[in-house]
Amino acid sequence: MIRDSHKQQGNRRKLVKLLEEKGIKDKHVLDAIGKVPRHLFLNSAFEEQAYEDRPFAIGAGQTISQPFTVATQSELLQVKKGMKVLEIGTGSGYQAAVLYAMGVKVFTVERIKELYDKTSKLLPKLGYRAKCFYGDGNLGVPTWAPYDRIIITAGAPIIPEGLLDQLKVGGIMVIPVTEGDVETMKTITKLEDGSTKTQDHGTFRFVPMLEDKLD
Numbered sequence: 001m002i003r004d005s006h007k008q009q010g011n012r013r014k015l016v017k018l019l020e021e022k023g024i025k026d027k028h029v030l031d032a033i034g035k036v037p038r039h040l041f042l043n044s045a046f047e048e049q050a051y052e053d054r055p056f057a058i059g060a061g062q063t064i065s066q067p068f069t070v071a072t073q074s075e076l077l078q079v080k081k082g083m084k085v086l087e088i089g090t091g092s093g094y095q096a097a098v099l100y101a102m103g104v105k106v107f108t109v110e111r112i113k114e115l116y117d118k119t120s121k122l123l124p125k126l127g128y129r130a131k132c133f134y135g136d137g138n139l140g141v142p143t144w145a146p147y148d149r150i151i152i153t154a155g156a157p158i159i160p161e162g163l164l165d166q167l168k169v170g171g172i173m174v175i176p177v178t179e180g181d182v183e184t185m186k187t188i189t190k191l192e193d194g195s196t197k198t199q200d201h202g203t204f205r206f207v208p209m210l211e212d213k214l215d
């Protein structure tokens with residue numbers, strides 16, 4: 001049984017309104033955030049605050065991203081129904097659920113086993129049939145490549161070249177790149193001739209992308 005009270009639904013509507021006020025325009029993104037029960041992706045200790053626009057700890061030193069960050073990345077992806085989207089950094093599964101609710105095929109990779117184990121069970125339980133993988137996202141998921149879109153949800157020290165190889169021509173990668181103390185949100189579009197076009201979209205805060213070996 002999915003617990004989604006009137007109070008939680010009301011709080012969720014308020015969050016959607018707040019995101020609109022903060023500049024999110026894409027109706028598909030706002031609709032998806034209005035549908036996905038964020039309180040079920042958090043430790044129950046934080047349930048009361050689940051619809052505040054802030055990140056929360058999810059264990060293993062990681063966080064569920066702030067809703068404004070999830071909305072911004074989802075908007076920048078410019079997805080269309082049926083597209084294949086690769087996410088690096090499954091974490092709580094909330095971003096994957098939002099994308100799934102937008103009608104795309106989601107492939108998501110998590111580097112920390114504890115989070116992979118938890119989230120790969122939670123997502124199908126809530127009806128989000130995203131394909132979950134345990135591994136190093138820097139390597140992508142070659143088996144299902146190429147992807148229409150790639151989203152990275154941890155601060156990347158560099159743009160992983162191997163991931164760009166898994167992006168279709170005309171595809172878009174949304175990646176927060178660490179520059180000093182903050183992450184600059186970038187979109188990288190892969191052009192016909194194989195070159196890329198990069199654009200900046202403001203600064204955000206992310207946990208760092210992990211590069212060491214699997215545990």
Ligand code: SAH
Pocket residue numbers: 062063064065088089090091092093094095096109110111112115135136137138153154207208209210211
């Ligand atoms: N999208 C998540 C955000 C989680 S925070 C959500 O909606 O909750 C970033 C996540 O990226 C963490 O779970 C972290 O363990 C994971 N991560 C960090 N480096 C990674 C890597 N190299 N490959 C895959 N996942 C990684």
